[in-house]
Structure formats: C-alpha cells, structure tokens
Amino acid sequence: MQPLFLHPRDIDLSAPHLFWGAAPDAALTDSLAALGQVTPALVLETDGRPILAAGSRRAAALRELKGRTLCALALPEADPDASDHPLAPDGGPLSLPLRLGLIYLASNLGRAVTDAMAAAAGRYFVPLVGVDGFLALAGPQLFAPDDRRGRLVARWLTLPPALDALLASGHVPLGAGERLAALAPEDLNAFMPLLAAVRWSRGSLSAALAFLTEAARLAGETPAATLSRSGLLDLPGRGLSPNDLTAGLLAGLRRLRYPAVTTLEARFTALSRELSRGSRVKIRPSQGFESDSATFEVTVKSRQELSKAAADLAAMAAAPALPRLLAVAQEDVSEEPGEKT
Amino acid sequence: MSPPLWDITALAVDAAVAETPMAARARAALPEAAVTVLAAGDPLPQAPNGGRGLHVKAHPGRFLRPCPATRHYRCCGYQIIHIGENCPMDCSYCILRAYFRDRTLTAFANTEAMFAELGRVFGRDPSRLFRVGTGQFADALALEPITGHTRELLGFLAGHPNVVLELKSKTADLTWMEADPDPKTVLPSWSLNAPAIVAAQERDTASLEARLSAAQACVQAGYRVCLHFDPICWFEGWEREYAATVDMIFDFLAPDDIAYVSLGSFRCLPELPGRLMAEGRELPRYMLGEFTIGPDGKTRLLRPLRVRQLRFMARRLAGHGFSRGLYCCMESDEVWRAALGQAPRELGGLAAHLLARAHNPGGTRPCS
Numbered sequence: 001m002q003p004l005f006l007h008p009r010d011i012d013l014s015a016p017h018l019f020w021g022a023a024p025d026a027a028l029t030d031s032l033a034a035l036g037q038v039t040p041a042l043v044l045e046t047d048g049r050p051i052l053a054a055g056s057r058r059a060a061a062l063r064e065l066k067g068r069t070l071c072a073l074a075l076p077e078a079d080p081d082a083s084d085h086p087l088a089p090d091g092g093p094l095s096l097p098l099r100l101g102l103i104y105l106a107s108n109l110g111r112a113v114t115d116a117m118a119a120a121a122g123r124y125f126v127p128l129v130g131v132d133g134f135l136a137l138a139g140p141q142l143f144a145p146d147d148r149r150g151r152l153v154a155r156w157l158t159l160p161p162a163l164d165a166l167l168a169s170g171h172v173p174l175g176a177g178e179r180l181a182a183l184a185p186e187d188l189n190a191f192m193p194l195l196a197a198v199r200w201s202r203g204s205l206s207a208a209l210a211f212l213t214e215a216a217r218l219a220g221e222t223p224a225a226t227l228s229r230s231g232l233l234d235l236p237g238r239g240l241s242p243n244d245l246t247a248g249l250l251a252g253l254r255r256l257r258y259p260a261v262t263t264l265e266a267r268f269t270a271l272s273r274e275l276s277r278g279s280r281v282k283i284r285p286s287q288g289f290e291s292d293s294a295t296f297e298v299t300v301k302s303r304q305e306l307s308k309a310a311a312d313l314a315a316m317a318a319a320p321a322l323p324r325l326l327a328v329a330q331e332d333v334s335e336e337p338g339e340k341t
Numbered sequence: 342m343s344p345p346l347w348d349i350t351a352l353a354v355d356a357a358v359a360e361t362p363m364a365a366r367a368r369a370a371l372p373e374a375a376v377t378v379l380a381a382g383d384p385l386p387q388a389p390n391g392g393r394g395l396h397v398k399a400h401p402g403r404f405l406r407p408c409p410a411t412r413h414y415r416c417c418g419y420q421i422i423h424i425g426e427n428c429p430m431d432c433s434y435c436i437l438r439a440y441f442r443d444r445t446l447t448a449f450a451n452t453e454a455m456f457a458e459l460g461r462v463f464g465r466d467p468s469r470l471f472r473v474g475t476g477q478f479a480d481a482l483a484l485e486p487i488t489g490h491t492r493e494l495l496g497f498l499a500g501h502p503n504v505v506l507e508l509k510s511k512t513a514d515l516t517w518m519e520a521d522p523d524p525k526t527v528l529p530s531w532s533l534n535a536p537a538i539v540a541a542q543e544r545d546t547a548s549l550e551a552r553l554s555a556a557q558a559c560v561q562a563g564y565r566v567c568l569h570f571d572p573i574c575w576f577e578g579w580e581r582e583y584a585a586t587v588d589m590i591f592d593f594l595a596p597d598d599i600a601y602v603s604l605g606s607f608r609c610l611p612e613l614p615g616r617l618m619a620e621g622r623e624l625p626r627y628m629l630g631e632f633t634i635g636p637d638g639k640t641r642l643l644r645p646l647r648v649r650q651l652r653f654m655a656r657r658l659a660g661h662g663f664s665r666g667l668y669c670c671m672e673s674d675e676v677w678r679a680a681l682g683q684a685p686r687e688l689g690g691l692a693a694h695l696l697a698r699a700h701n702p703g704g705t706r707p708c709s
Contacts, residue, residue, distance in 0.1 A: 214629050220577070260631045260643050288633030289644050290413075292675050330679060333645045 017100035024061035041072040054107035116168035175202040190224035197236035211253035260333035271325040279312035289329040347429035350392025358450035370487040400449035411637035414671040418692025431544035439610040476509030495520035511546040513555040530567035535582030553593040571605030574627035596663040605670035606647040651680035
C-alpha cells in the first residue's frame with residue numbers, strides 16, 4: 001500500500017458507500033489542527049482517480065483547515081484474490097460498489113452500530129445484493145451472532161427511506177418496522193405527522209397502530225380516512241408535554257377503536273370523582289364492568305385517617321351518585337358521557 | 342370416485358380398540374383411507390393427499406363430566422358424555438381451536454367402559470333425571486356416519502328413560518334415528534347463526550335451511566328440538582341478519598316444537614384470535630368488537646352491548662310466540678335481568694328449569 005497525499009476538496013465525500021458519513025465535530029478538527037492526521041484514510045484508485053473508501057470525517061475536517069492534505073493509503077482496485085472471494089454473492093469477484101461498502105464497514109469494525117446505522121448500511125447494500133445478500137455479506141460486521149436485529153433491519157428496509165430519519169432521531173424504534181410495513185403507503189403517509197411528533201416505544205406504537213387500523217376496519221374505511229376525521233392530527237400543535245401528547249394520542253386512538261368501552265369508563269370516572277371528591281378513597285369498577293359492583297379502596301396510616309375514611313364512605317353511601325355509579329353498565333353506551341342524568 | 346367423508350384419508354386405530362365394533366364401522370365407512378393400527382406410543386401417521394386423520398382410541402378417563410363452566414356466570418347444568426374430540430367442520434369462533442393442541446379428529450371406541458360408567462350413574466336412582474349431551478368437545482353428529490357412536494349410545498340409553506340426550510350439531514345428519522329411540526328421550530339440537538356468519542365463518546357446515554329442515558323432520562317424527570344461538574356475533578347489520586334467522590326458524594317449526602333456545606354472545610379464550618391468525622386467516626370483523634376480559638378470564642363483548650344483542654333476540658323470538666324456554670348461556674344475573682327480565686333463581690335455578698323443559702313438553706317440573 002502506498003501513502004498518497006490528496007487535496008481534501010478533490011475527494012467526493014458524498015459517495016453512497018460512505019453511508020455513515022457525518023459532519024466532523026470540533027474535537028476532531030482541533031485534534032487534526034494540533035496533532036495532524038495520525039490515522040491515514042483509505043482510498044481505492046480506479047482509472048488513476050482515487051475514491052475515498054474510509055475517512056470521510058477526517059477529509060471533511062481537513063477541508064476546513066487551510067493548506068492541509070489528506071494522507072491516505074491506496075488499496076489496489078481489485079482484490080488479488082477476488083476470483084475466489086468467499087464474500088462474493090455469485091462466487092465471482094466483488095463489484096466495486098460492494099468492495100467499497102465492505103471496506104467501509106471493515107474500517108468501522110468495533111464501532112457500536114446503532115439501529116439507524118444498520119438501516120443505513122442496508123439501504124446501501126440491499127439494492128446491490130438483496131436483503132439476504134446484505135445479511136450474509138454485511139451482517140457479521142454489523143450484528144453479533146445472536147443479535148436478531150438483522151431480521152428487524154431487513155423488515156425496516158421495506159419501509160420508505162424517509163422513515164430512516166425518525167429511526168435515527170429515536171422517534172420510531174426499529175422493532176416497529178413490521179407494524180409500519182403492514183400499512184398501505186397512503187396510510188403510513190397519513191400517520192407520519194404523529195410518528196414524528198412523539199418518541200414512540202415499540203409497545204405504544206404497536207398499540208396505536210392496532211387501535212387505528214382496527215377502528216378503520218370496523219368503520220369500513222382506510223386508516224388515513226379514520227385519522228383524518230379523528231382530530232388527532234391537530235394534537236401535536238397544542239403545546240402538550242411529550243408524555244401528555246403520547247397519552248393523548250393513545251387515548252384518542254383507543255376512543256376511536258373502543259367508543260363504547262371508553263364511554264363507559266368516562267362515565268364511571270366522572271361519577272367516581274363526584275362521589276369521592278375530598279376523600280382519599282379510590283373507586284374501581286368491576287372487572288370489565290361485568291357486574292353492578294365497585295371496589296372502594298383507601299389506605300390509612302392512623303386511627304384518625306381511618307375515621308376520616310369511614311366518614312367519607314358513609315357520605316358516599318348516602319350520595320345520589322352511588323346508585324348511578326353501581327349501575328353505570330346498565331346504561332346505553334351509545335350515548336355520550338354526561339348526556340344521561 | 343366421491344371424495345372421502347370429511348376429507349379423512351387416514352384412519353389410525355389404537356391396537357387396544359382395533360377389534361371394537363366402532364373400529365370396524367370406521368374401516369367400512371372409510372374404504373379408501375390408509376388404515377394404521379397403532380401400538381402404545383406410536384406416533385400418529387400423516388394423513389395422505391393433504392387429507393385429515395381420524396384417531397380411534399380408548400378414552401382413559403371419565404366419560405360423564407360437567408360442562409367446563411365457571412362460577413362467575415350462570416351455567417345451564419349440562420352434563421357431557423365425552424365421545425370424542427375435535428370437529429371436521431371449521432368455524433372461526435370455535436372454542437376447540439384454543440382448547441386442543443392439535444385438530445386431530447378423535448373418537449373414543451371403548452364404549453363398553455363408557456356404558457359401564459354411565460350405567461352406574463344413571464342406574465343408581467332411576468327417578469333421578471339427567472340432561473346430557475355429546476356436543477361439547479366435538480360436534481355430536483359430524484362423525485356419526487363413520488363411528489355410529491350415537492346409535493350405539495342410544496341403544497344403551499334405551500334402558501335409562503330417566504336420561505334425555507341432547508344431540509347438538511351443525512350437520513343435517515339424521516342417521517342416529519335408525520336406532521329408533523323413544524322421542525321423549527332425545528333432543529336433537531342445532532346451532533344457528535346469522536346467515537352472513539354461517540356463510541363466511543362456518544366452513545363445511547350444513548346450511549341453515551338444511552339444519553332447520555332436519556329439525557322439522559325430527560318434529561314430524563315426534564321429537565322436540567333445541568336451538569342454540571351461540572355465538573351471537575356483533576357486526577355491521579347484525580340485527581337484520583339475526584332477525585332473518587329467527588324468522589326462518591318459524592317457517593320450519595312451531596314454538597311448541599322447541600324445548601329450549603340458548604343465547605350466548607361471542608366469547609373466547611384470549612388466545613383464540615392469535616391461533617386463527619397463526620393459521621394464516623384474517624381476523625373476522627366480529628372478533629374486533631368492543632371486548633373486555635371477564636372475571637373468568639375470557640374475552641367477552643362489553644356488557645351493555647351483549648345485553649342489546651340478547652334482548653333483541655329474546656324480543657324477536659317472543660314475537661313468534663317463543664319465550665318460556667329461552668335462556669342465556671354463561672351470563673350473570675345482571676345480564677339475565679336486563680335481557681330476559683328475570684334471573685335464573687326466579688325460574689327455580691337454570692339447571693332445574695332446563696331439566697324440566699328437557700323431560701316435560703310443558704316445561705313444568707315432573708313429579709319424581
């Protein structure tokens with residue numbers, strides 16, 4: 001390998017095989033300024049023109065330092081053992097794009113690979129060798145042998161690339177790929193504003209999508225149509241805290257899916273609040289509202305607190321709201337909460 | 342060549358019952374099936390040509406057992422004679438899908454042991470009345486042309502007039518009538534559902550018309566019949582659909598022809614939808630209802646919605662003059678009162694009420 005000294009502006013830093021390329025941070029730039037380049041970049045020479053194979057952040061940082069060149073080691077254009085390269089998908093020599101991608105991965109070995117990085121690698125390799133080829137060629141460099149992320153990434157790659165940014169930003173987890181992939185493109189598109197509004201966990205996103213798709217199926221319309229008439233797309237603009245926004249979206253989607261259940265719950269909550277106002281007694285409905293009963297629960301730490309709780313319970317026993325609360329499941333749930341007095 | 346009955350292409354017979362009359366009947370009824378006699382511990386053979394297998398074996402446990410009810414809801418007191426497991430028909434809501442590990446059709450051929458046990462129970466006090474059925478872990482009549490199980494059982498029960506046998510089925514098979522039982526001791530019964538559910542969710546079952554025609558034939562032969570609306574499913578247009586079925590009943594039967602009618606809203610073990618999807622089937626829309634988990638751990642439609650279903654059915658049936666023999670299957674007193682206007686206690690207890698209906702056309706309690 002021969003060392004080359006290249007002007008960093010002569011090098012293409014946006015080549016697709018540099019799929020983890022990122023802007024240099026101040027620490028790298030300062031280090032290069034103070035100590036010089038301590039690790040050479042890698043280039044492949046094709047037709048006398050060097051292609052950067054690894055070291056894009058160093059090259060980008062050196063562009064900012066006046067008069068500095070990039071020190072790079074030149075790898076031969078073709079692997080001398082290419083004819084029997086074990087990684088070649090068809091048993092032949094590796095194509096240049098594949099070789100560049102694999103060199104880039106090899107030069108990053110040991111680096112912690114995030115889900116978004118694995119997806120970015122997949123976006124590069126899959127058009128070249130397909131999903132199975134990607135997992136066979138790049139999988140060992142990306143995932144530990146017992147890491148099931150390979151299959152999750154494969155599923156993720158069926159999604160539009162626009163979603164990769166949400167994976168990188170932590171708004172959408174890799175494990176949600178399967179759920180999202182089940183949506184029709186127009187439904188996924190309709191849901192995008194909500195995907196970007198919240199940092200979803202796999203469980204909460206799975207529940208949200210189940211509520212939405214099932215509600216749509218029951219209504220005989222598309223999830224996009226259900227979402228559009230729900231008013232939930234306005235929720236992110238209301239200045240709610242992240243937790244409140246997530247809770248609000250999930251509650252709204254659940255209301256769409258379970259209008260009768262949530263109506264009953266709302267009626268029970270309103271009546272129990274009315275009944276227990278000013279006391280520490282908590283009131284729970286029967287399991288699934290199956291019986292005309294409720295559980296009254298209070299925790300006490302002293303004789304006085306118990307006396308107070310007893311007095312509160314006695315007042316509740318005499319309250320007009322109690323029979324309504326106990327019989328809440330007898331009412332017609334097609335009415336909105338509060339309609340019935 | 343006609344296709345094999347229920348697509349059964351493999352008949353596996355345990356060596357212990359290989360010489361029983363039932364095994365012989367099965368061999369005769371399935372002449373094209375690959376027959377294997379299994380020694381203890383032998384695995385079941387794979388059914389050839391993508392068909393299914395029938396396993397004829399001995400049942401090692403008790404044959405008579407109570408319905409696997411729960412204490413949280415009112416049970417009808419049905420007692421099961423365990424004649425086999427699984428069903429060749431394919432209903433998406435079928436609880437057997439979640440009950441059993443596999444779907445192998447099984448028939449118990451050690452009927453001598455069964456009759457010995459039943460004889461001890463039924464013969465102990467001939468004045469004690471029983472209401473029993475065979476259609477809990479299997480369709481009572483689906484395999485009858487192959488096993489002749491019911492004919493054999495009816496022959497045995499001829500000596501026990503204190504027992505009424507209910508034969509619950511979705512077939513129109515009436516070959517059991519060849520046993521010529523006393524019509525007062527048999528209640529042929531059919532599960533009914535909305536036409537849309539029958540068409541889309543009950544594969545390989547007899548049509549509603551065929552079931553009701555079979556019921557009519559039974560009535561003409563002197564039997565009373567039972568009908569079961571279970572599960573009643575919640576879907577768009579369910580009222581219109583169930584009304585059509587209720588109305589159809591009375592094109593074939595008069596109210597007095599019916600001993601009782603059960604109503605049960607769809608409920609299931611929570612794992613049932615997953616099992617269905619694991620078979621590669623789309624979840625039916627009725628399984629996307631507003632369900633909650635009841636105190637028995639089963640998924641049930643939200644109570645007010647169930648009440649709406651059951652009340653609708655009760656009113657429709659009452660409109661045709663049928664109300665006294667109506668009951669809710671596995672429901673609470675709250676639902677009974679809301680839907681039918683009374684709780685089982687006011688009928689003298691559900692099990693006693695149905696026992697009376699089963700043994701007495703008037704439905705009053707017989708003197709014993």
